[in-house]
Amino acid sequence: MNKTVNPNELTSEDDFGPLYAARKKVYPQSVSGTFRRIKWGLMAFCLGVYYFLPFVRWNRGLGAPSQAVLIDLPNSRFYFFFIELWPQEVYYFTGLLIVAAVTLFLMNSVGGRIWCGYLCPQTVWTDLFYAVERFVEGDRRERMKKDKSSGLTLRRAGEIALKHTIWLMIAWWTGGAWVLYFSDAPTLVKELLTFQAPMVAYIWIGILTATTYVLAGFMREQVCTYMCPWPRIQAALTDEWALNVTYRYDRGEKRTSVKKAAELRALGEQVGDCVDCYQCVAVCPTGIDIRNGPQLECIQCGLCIDACDNIMTKLGRPKRLIGYDNDINIQRRQDGKAPIYRVVRPRTIVYSAIIAAVGGIMLYTLATRSLLDVNVLHDRNPVAVKLSDGSIRNAYTVRLLNKSGYDRVIAIDADGPVNLTTHVVGADSVTPDRPMIVIPRDTTSELRLLVTAPAENNPEKSIPVRFRVTDIGLGEVATATDNFVAP
Amino acid sequence: MTDHHGEFDSVSGKTTTGHEWDGIKELNTPLPRWWVITFYLTIVWAIGYWIVYPAWPLISSNTTGLFGYSSRADVAVELANLEKIRGDKMAALGAASLADIEKDPALLALARAKGKTVFGDNCAPCHGSGGAGAKGFPNLNDDDWLWGGSLDQIMQTIQYGARSGHAKAHEGQMLAFGKDGVLKSDEIVTVANYVRALSGLPTRKGYDAAKGEKIFAENCVACHGDGGKGNQEMGAPNLTDKIWLYGSDEATLIETITNGRAGVMPAWEGRLDPATIKAMAVYVHSLGGGK
Numbered sequence: 192m193n194k195t196v197n198p199n200e201l202t203s204e205d206d207f208g209p210l211y212a213a214r215k216k217v218y219p220q221s222v223s224g225t226f227r228r229i230k231w232g233l234m235a236f237c238l239g240v241y242y243f244l245p246f247v248r249w250n251r252g253l254g255a256p257s258q259a260v261l262i263d264l265p266n267s268r269f270y271f272f273f274i275e276l277w278p279q280e281v282y283y284f285t286g287l288l289i290v291a292a293v294t295l296f297l298m299n300s301v302g303g304r305i306w307c308g309y310l311c312p313q314t315v316w317t318d319l320f321y322a323v324e325r326f327v328e329g330d331r332r333e334r335m336k337k338d339k340s341s342g343l344t345l346r347r348a349g350e351i352a353l354k355h356t357i358w359l360m361i362a363w364w365t366g367g368a369w370v371l372y373f374s375d376a377p378t379l380v381k382e383l384l385t386f387q388a389p390m391v392a393y394i395w396i397g398i399l400t401a402t403t404y405v406l407a408g409f410m411r412e413q414v415c416t417y418m419c420p421w422p423r424i425q426a427a428l429t430d431e432w433a434l435n436v437t438y439r440y441d442r443g444e445k446r447t448s449v450k451k452a453a454e455l456r457a458l459g460e461q462v463g464d465c466v467d468c469y470q471c472v473a474v475c476p477t478g479i480d481i482r483n484g485p486q487l488e489c490i491q492c493g494l495c496i497d498a499c500d501n502i503m504t505k506l507g508r509p510k511r512l513i514g515y516d517n518d519i520n521i522q523r524r525q526d527g528k529a530p531i532y533r534v535v536r537p538r539t540i541v542y543s544a545i546i547a548a549v550g551g552i553m554l555y556t557l558a559t560r561s562l563l564d565v566n567v568l569h570d571r572n573p574v575a576v577k578l579s580d581g582s583i584r585n586a587y588t589v590r591l592l593n594k595s596g597y598d599r600v601i602a603i604d605a606d607g608p609v610n611l612t613t614h615v616v617g618a619d620s621v622t623p624d625r626p627m628i629v630i631p632r633d634t635t636s637e638l639r640l641l642v643t644a645p646a647e648n649n650p651e652k653s654i655p656v657r658f659r660v661t662d663i664g665l666g667e668v669a670t671a672t673d674n675f676v677a678p
Numbered sequence: 679m680t681d682h683h684g685e686f687d688s689v690s691g692k693t694t695t696g697h698e699w700d701g702i703k704e705l706n707t708p709l710p711r712w713w714v715i716t717f718y719l720t721i722v723w724a725i726g727y728w729i730v731y732p733a734w735p736l737i738s739s740n741t742t743g744l745f746g747y748s749s750r751a752d753v754a755v756e757l758a759n760l761e762k763i764r765g766d767k768m769a770a771l772g773a774a775s776l777a778d779i780e781k782d783p784a785l786l787a788l789a790r791a792k793g794k795t796v797f798g799d800n801c802a803p804c805h806g807s808g809g810a811g812a813k814g815f816p817n818l819n820d821d822d823w824l825w826g827g828s829l830d831q832i833m834q835t836i837q838y839g840a841r842s843g844h845a846k847a848h849e850g851q852m853l854a855f856g857k858d859g860v861l862k863s864d865e866i867v868t869v870a871n872y873v874r875a876l877s878g879l880p881t882r883k884g885y886d887a888a889k890g891e892k893i894f895a896e897n898c899v900a901c902h903g904d905g906g907k908g909n910q911e912m913g914a915p916n917l918t919d920k921i922w923l924y925g926s927d928e929a930t931l932i933e934t935i936t937n938g939r940a941g942v943m944p945a946w947e948g949r950l951d952p953a954t955i956k957a958m959a960v961y962v963h964s965l966g967g968g969k
Contacts, residue, residue: 211714212707413710572808576819576966579919586819586966616964617786637787641966646920 216338217412217478219321220331220470224497233309234318242364245371251275252596255633262373268633274557277594286553290546297542299428301534302515303435307421308492313414314476316365316407320358321476327354331473358408359400366399412477415490422487432533434515436491438471438482441521443512446482464508471495471513481513563599564592565660567640567671575678581646585675589615589640591660593630600663602627605642607656607675614641627663642675652677768792772953776829779960786960793961796954800946809965813924814941819965822921824913827969831910833959839945840913847945850912855897856936863936869893870931876906876918879926 249259249272256263261270269276276283298305307314327350328334337347370392371379382388383396406414415422429435443465447455452462465482472480474495477488481495499513520530570586578584593599603626605611615626616639630636642656656675661668684693684706697704709717727733731743742748767788771779779785798807804815811817816824825835825848840848855861861869871881872890881887898906901914908916915923924930924939946955962968 211709211711213711410712413712417710417713570808572806573810573817573819576810576817577920578820578967579822579916579921581920584819584966616966617780617783636783639790639964639966 214413215478217476218331218334219476219478219494220473220498221325222470222474222494222497222501224500226493226497230309230318230492230494234315237310237312237315238319242368245368245376249273255596256375258375260372261375264373275594277592279592280560283553283557286549289549290553293542293545293549296428297539297546299425300430300433300538300542303429303433304421304425304489304491307415307425307490308436311490313406313419314490314492316361316403317411317476319361320407320411323357323361324354327357355408358404362400362403362407363396365403366396369399370395412488412490415477416488430538431517431519432536432538434517434532435485436481436489436493436496436513437516437518437521438465438484438513439511439516439521439524440482441525442509443482449506464503464512466502466506468502470498470502474498561667561669562594563601563660563662563667563669564594565658565669565671566590566592567658567673569673569676573678574676577678578643582643583675583677584641584643587640587642587658587673589638589658591628591630591636591638593632593634593636595632597632599630599632599665600627601630602661602663603640604659604661605640605656605675606659607644607654609644609654611656611675612643612645614643615639616641644675644677768953768957771957776833776956776959779956780829780963786964789957789960790964792954792957793959793964796950796958797961800950801958809962814939816923817921817967818962819967820921821967821969822916822919823910823967823969824915824923826910827963827967829959829963829968832962832968833955835943836955836958836962837945837947840943841940842942842945844945844947848913848943850901850914851940852914852934852938854936854938856932857938861893861897861935865889865893866932866935867928869898870928870935873898873906873917873931874926874928877920877926882928 244260245258247259248257249270250257251270255275256270258270259272261268263270267278295306324334328337337350367383374392379388379392383392410418440463443463445455445460445462446465446467447462448466452466455462471482472478472495474497475481476492476494477490479486479488481489493515496511496513496515500510503510503512516530520532523530566589568588568590570588574585576584576586589603591601603613603615605613612624613626615628618626618628618638626640628636628638640658653674653676656673658671658673659668660670684696685703686693687703687705690705693706694703695706728741729744731747732740733743734741771785771789771792774782774785779789797805797809801809805811805818806815809818811819816822821827823831825831825840834846835848838844838846838848841851853860856863856866867882868886868890871885872887872894875881875887875890894906901909901912902917903909903914906917908914922930923941924934946958950958
């Protein structure tokens with residue numbers, strides 16, 4: 192993007208420099224080819240998942256939400272198909288974020304900015320908005336011409352109005368789909384249409400409508416160039432083996448027209464396959480020239496590959512003058528050696544291993560996750576109480592978690608090296624020596640548990656105690672350990 | 679820093695800002711226009727803030743802003759709302775009987791939470807923040823109660839206190855047998871050892887058990903009962919158990935018998951509303967020693 196300036200032409204303004212860099216509006220041209228098809232497919236998939244996932248149903252039984260993916264903030268629950276997560280299990284999200292980050296690193300070390308070029312919401316929505324713009328206003332040259340002409344005809348005004356209307360509708364749907372993840376989707380849609388939805392839903396739809404409209408309609412490549420940290424970070428994550436969208440200067444230079452090339456070749460000069468048609472620049476959504484080498488602005492969407500391939504096919508020259516490649520292979524070709532591609536190398540092995548390890552741990556813990564859990568906190572003031580018959584009593588706050596969809600009857604036992612008796616304050620137990628309590632489904636209960644060691648075998652100082660919570664009906668057991676302390 | 683003017687950098691094709699640190703010059707890379715405009719908009723926004731919200735300090739006050747917003751008023755409204763929410767819950771607590779509160783998990787949780795807070799504010803100075811007590815101030819976690827450990831008895835003690843001056847207060851005290859000349863000092867030593875023997879503690883060499891029993895029967899049984907089992911009507915402690923309010927060593931017992939004891943528990947009726955006293959009774963009962 193750096194413009195070369197002749198030092199003799201510097202004005203006094205250049206001395207101080209301009210206050211801001213004026214926006215150079217980009218008019219990407221339509222293109223067809225392999226990568227364009229991949230991008231259409233991925234766009235349809237990503238948007239399809241985003242817009243329709245909230246409507247997917249999942250039967251969890253009576254009284255539980257039947258939405259497959261739901262973030263239930265009022266009840267602090269997250270539902271994802273067969274998984275139901277409680278706030279205590281937020282570490283699953285940590286794991287998910289680790290996997291996401293390392294997957295990004297892996298993609299980067301294999302094929303460059305795959306995320307940026309194909310999957311990033313900014314890219315997907317901007318691509319969609321460009322498609323609308325092209326549909327309403329025409330292709331690159333027409334749009335450039337229309338923007339240049341100063342006269343505003345009725346037809347032109349209609350075009351502008353239509354474009355913004357479609358953009359706003361897409362943006363509104365984007366915000367609308369977002370809020371559906373936080374409430375029962377069909378109910379909320381009904382409420383939204385009859386203006387009975389909560390205010391916060393309308394506010395969020397408004398915010399996301401605005402961000403989508405502005406980011407995809409106006410900011411576009413500026414988000415990637417100026418706002419996003421990823422282009423900077425990825426420079427540290429790529430290496431000499433990573434395949435990036437690359438202009439093969441080994442067969443491209445010197446660039447000149449077909450006719451001139453023939454003349455130069457006749458003179459015995461070195462001439463390349465590039466005919467300097469600027470098609471790669473015309474289709475670029477960030478407005479750069481890939482032939483200048485890897486650069487910050489390039490999101491590596493592969494559209495220049497399609498554009499160049501089309502030209503090369505017409506000229507009967509080999510495709511992939513621009514392609515996924517790296518400098519090592521360009522060097523090797525110049526030296527007359529065959530290119531080598533090394534996907535498996537220490538970097539990718541380490542990334543894959545991390546993904547497998549974290550993913551494996553998450554799957555394992557998820558599969559073996561207990562739906563009955565107990566946490567015990569020893570009273571600190573007083574830590575121990577001497578009773579009138581000389582026996583010692585310790586009090587504990589016990590928190591029971593019933594993550595299942597049914598009520599449970601549980602019994603609490605305290606196991607230790609001495610004979611311990613238990614009592615739950617407030618529990619109307621029919622078995623006084625073995626407290627039994629009902630925990631309603633999908634809730635936590637906090638109880639005060641009193642544990643007493645009889646006078647004849649008072650513990651010395653502090654002994655370990657294991658609290659065993661047993662589901663009377665199902666036999667499921669959860670345990671927690673703490674200490675029993677003598678005064 | 680060199681001169682203010684930038685110079686042309688032939689490598690990048692850009693000018694520099696004129697800033698230089700140890701030979702490293704800074705290239706001029708201007709921000710995009712929308713970014714600069716956004717920056718100015720934030721300044722305008724800040725000026726709006728000055729007008730709308732309290733912002734500028736004056737000599738003795740401050741500018742109040744267009745809408746008279748104050749975070750203190752916000753807090754007052756929130757607190758009033760909270761009081762209202764709590765009022766409904768506390769009304770339910772006030773209406774329920776003590777026994778019902780212990781059986782209803784929701785009411786029990788409310789009573790324990792409320793009781794704990796009020797306990798911390800009012801009772802902790804003497805009984806300790808966890809109710810563990812101290813010398814002369816009963817431990818509320820154990821099962822030894824001077825005035826009874828049932829819910830009703832605990833509530834009564836909290837309401838009216840002991841020797842508090844309230845008309846319905848618990849009365850009765852440990853007499854000063856030594857100071858009042860009822861018992862001679864050698865008799866006091868003997869009966870002190872007798873009391874130690876009651877709860878299985880070792881006695882002094884040469885102590886006369888028969889004489890101790892006689893002194894105890896003549897002076898102590900009236901309140902502490904036959905065999906020293908105590909009497910909750912008078913707040914006379916059980917002398918046969920392992921719990922001692924003032925201490926079980928001989929010197930402390932001699933001091934107790936000589937000077938008497940009459941600790942005061944204040945009456946909370948009138949200072950705390952009935953529902954709060956109820957919550958506190960449930961809380962104390964649930965500490966573990968409640969009968």
